[in-house]
Amino acid sequence: MDSHNLLINVVFFLAAAVVAVPVFVRLGLGSVLGYLTAGVVIGPWVLGLITNVEDILHFSEFGVVLLLFLIGLELEPKKLWSMRRSIVGSGGAQLLLSAVLIGAVALLCGLNWKSALVIGLGLALSSTAIALQTMQERGLMSTPAGQSGFSILLFQDIAVIPIIALLPLLGVAVIAGDHAEHAQVSTPVVIAILVGIFVLGRLLLKHVFRLIAKTHLREIFTMLSLLLVIGIAVVMDSFGISMALGAFLAGVILADSEYRHTLESDIEPFKGLLLGLFFVSVGMSIDFGLLFDKPLLFLGFTILLVAIKAAVLWLVATLSGVPLQQRPVFSVILSQGGEFAFVLFGIAVGLKIFDQTLASQMILIVAISMIFTPLLMIVNERLIEPMLFREESREPDEIEEQDRDNKVIIAGFGRFGQTVSRLLIANKITPTLIDYDPDQIELVKKFGTKAYYGDVLRSDVLHSAGADNATMIVLAIDSEDTINEAVEMIRKDFPQAKILARAMSRPHALHLLGLGVDHFTRETFYSALEMGKDALHIMGFDDTEVLRQANILRKHDVELLYQQFEIKDDQAAMISKSAESREKLAQILAADKNKEEQS
Numbered sequence: 001m002d003s004h005n006l007l008i009n010v011v012f013f014l015a016a017a018v019v020a021v022p023v024f025v026r027l028g029l030g031s032v033l034g035y036l037t038a039g040v041v042i043g044p045w046v047l048g049l050i051t052n053v054e055d056i057l058h059f060s061e062f063g064v065v066l067l068l069f070l071i072g073l074e075l076e077p078k079k080l081w082s083m084r085r086s087i088v089g090s091g092g093a094q095l096l097l098s099a100v101l102i103g104a105v106a107l108l109c110g111l112n113w114k115s116a117l118v119i120g121l122g123l124a125l126s127s128t129a130i131a132l133q134t135m136q137e138r139g140l141m142s143t144p145a146g147q148s149g150f151s152i153l154l155f156q157d158i159a160v161i162p163i164i165a166l167l168p169l170l171g172v173a174v175i176a177g178d179h180a181e182h183a184q185v186s187t188p189v190v191i192a193i194l195v196g197i198f199v200l201g202r203l204l205l206k207h208v209f210r211l212i213a214k215t216h217l218r219e220i221f222t223m224l225s226l227l228l229v230i231g232i233a234v235v236m237d238s239f240g241i242s243m244a245l246g247a248f249l250a251g252v253i254l255a256d257s258e259y260r261h262t263l264e265s266d267i268e269p270f271k272g273l274l275l276g277l278f279f280v281s282v283g284m285s286i287d288f289g290l291l292f293d294k295p296l297l298f299l300g301f302t303i304l305l306v307a308i309k310a311a312v313l314w315l316v317a318t319l320s321g322v323p324l325q326q327r328p329v330f331s332v333i334l335s336q337g338g339e340f341a342f343v344l345f346g347i348a349v350g351l352k353i354f355d356q357t358l359a360s361q362m363i364l365i366v367a368i369s370m371i372f373t374p375l376l377m378i379v380n381e382r383l384i385e386p387m388l389f390r391e392e393s394r395e396p397d398e399i400e401e402q403d404r405d406n407k408v409i410i411a412g413f414g415r416f417g418q419t420v421s422r423l424l425i426a427n428k429i430t431p432t433l434i435d436y437d438p439d440q441i442e443l444v445k446k447f448g449t450k451a452y453y454g455d456v457l458r459s460d461v462l463h464s465a466g467a468d469n470a471t472m473i474v475l476a477i478d479s480e481d482t483i484n485e486a487v488e489m490i491r492k493d494f495p496q497a498k499i500l501a502r503a504m505s506r507p508h509a510l511h512l513l514g515l516g517v518d519h520f521t522r523e524t525f526y527s528a529l530e531m532g533k534d535a536l537h538i539m540g541f542d543d544t545e546v547l548r549q550a551n552i553l554r555k556h557d558v559e560l561l562y563q564q565f566e567i568k569d570d571q572a573a574m575i576s577k578s579a580e581s582r583e584k585l586a587q588i589l590a591a592d593k594n595k596e597e598q599s
Contacts, residue, residue: 131153144326232246258438258441305365313334328380483502
């Protein structure tokens with residue numbers, strides 16, 4: 001493909017997505033169905049604007065790779081280990097039962113046992129891209145259904161390795177071309193590579209990210225992020241291992257890193273773009289020639305596939321303890337065929353386990369099942385769940401999960417931010433801590449405190465840190481300009497969050513009032529007030545009198561600040577108000593002292 005044709009294809013892809021996806025989202029049909037429909041329209045069977053579907057499909061699989069990396073970032077190794085029973089139990093049961101039932105149907109259709117085995121295993125796999133994208137869009141990841149669904153998808157991604165290793169034992173020919181590498185998987189090599197990535201990642205990656213972070217060049221940090229994910233994916237692919245599994249492992253390695261939120265915000269746009277391309281290419285890959293030739297046959301087999309997998313998933317959900325109200329969505333969201341089926345069926349053709357015609361038919365069924373998923377989600381939400389659970393309220397587990405989310409974000413973790421966080425933590429409120437200085441992060445880690453690298457001026461970083469659900473964002477940064485810009489951005493992007501800002505001076509406090517902050521603290525005023533109290537102690541004032549007079553001054557000064565805010569643009573009025581305030585304060589303090597002496 002020359003560069004001119006590539007650019008034309010990019011234009012077609014972007015235009016189709018920009019037109020279709022907003023329309024489908026506005027209609028409540030979801031972005032995935034919009035992408036799939038866009039692919040059908042610009043593909044070879046409708047407008048024929050793009051014909052090199054296979055090349056685009058291979059390239060767009062990096063969207064799935066980036067998605068698994070981001071999912072890995074959400075799972076610390078301890079959490080992943082705690083999920084091992086769910087991964088092996090739920091994932092193993094789903095894959096085994098689905099493969100047996102689908103394989104039995106293939107045998108009944110007259111296929112030999114080798115073909116039936118490959119088809120059973122291939123169609124038992126679900127689409128990681130569609131399932132995770134749908135769960136994230138609908139906020140299901142933190143629910144029991146979302147956690148169990150993720151466990152199953154992760155088991156499937158791991159299971160692809162032994163399945164691919166099994167295929168050469170069933171074949172009769174040496175496979176050539178791109179799939180040759182996938183067919184020669186050595187278990188010791190796989191283990192060695194996974195262990196090597198894990199060990200090197202734990203020893204080196206955080207130091208490399210720290211060095212790059214010190215440059216404060218966002219584009220270099222983004223390049224390093226992409227290099228990490230794509231580099232590991234290429235290494236894994238060259239040894240015939242799932243690229244998505246390698247990316248997931250890289251994410252897990254960095255899950256407890258202070259750079260997690262910035263990595264997530266840097267990768268997210270590329271993930272979204274490539275996943276969109278993947279869904280579009282799946283839509284383009286549907287062979288409508290086969291479909292139009294025998295529409296009822298293929299629609300019937302697709303419905304049968306979805307029904308078998310949904311029934312197995314319902315059983316697994318029941319055994320796994322997924323609440324009854326969440327079982328319909330759990331069964332629907334994983335009921336489609338997956339992208340790994342394209343790879344498995346391609347290898348099977350090369351090994352002459354079955355022919356290209358049968359492979360094309362299976363791929364068509366997988367593609368149609370992918371289109372079914374967003375449609376079934378709509379049916380489930382609008383018909384099935386309202387009918388089954390009319391009187392049911394939200395799941396307690398879901399509420400409890402949301403309550404565990406951090407509700408406070410502190411940006412800037414120097415001395416000011418540390419003092420605020422200590423008081424919160426002492427009262428069992430654990431904030432999410434963000435700082436832009438890698439050296440400061442490294443310092444506070446030595447005291448057992450976890451902080452993340454990130455720029456508070458980036459809305460995507462705050463989004464990754466949970467600002468959408470935050471009750472409060474504390475700006476403890478030591479830069480007046482940064483605080484001002486951050487306040488404006490937070491007010492626009494996260495209006496539900498209360499803003500507590502550090503005021504560097506009295507004029508800065510006046511400016512913050514104009515920006516609409518909820519609370520501010522003038523660090524110089526309160527430190528000076530403490531010194532004034534010490535001075536009164538030295539001059540012979542007792543504790544009670546010192547405290548009372550300091551409180552009078554504090555209250556009076558706050559009132560003055562708000563009065564000055566009303567006239568801040570009139571310098572003469574500001575000067576006059578300050579002089580008037582000094583006289584009034586002296587009178588108040590004198591009156592208070594006389595009252596105390598008389599009593």
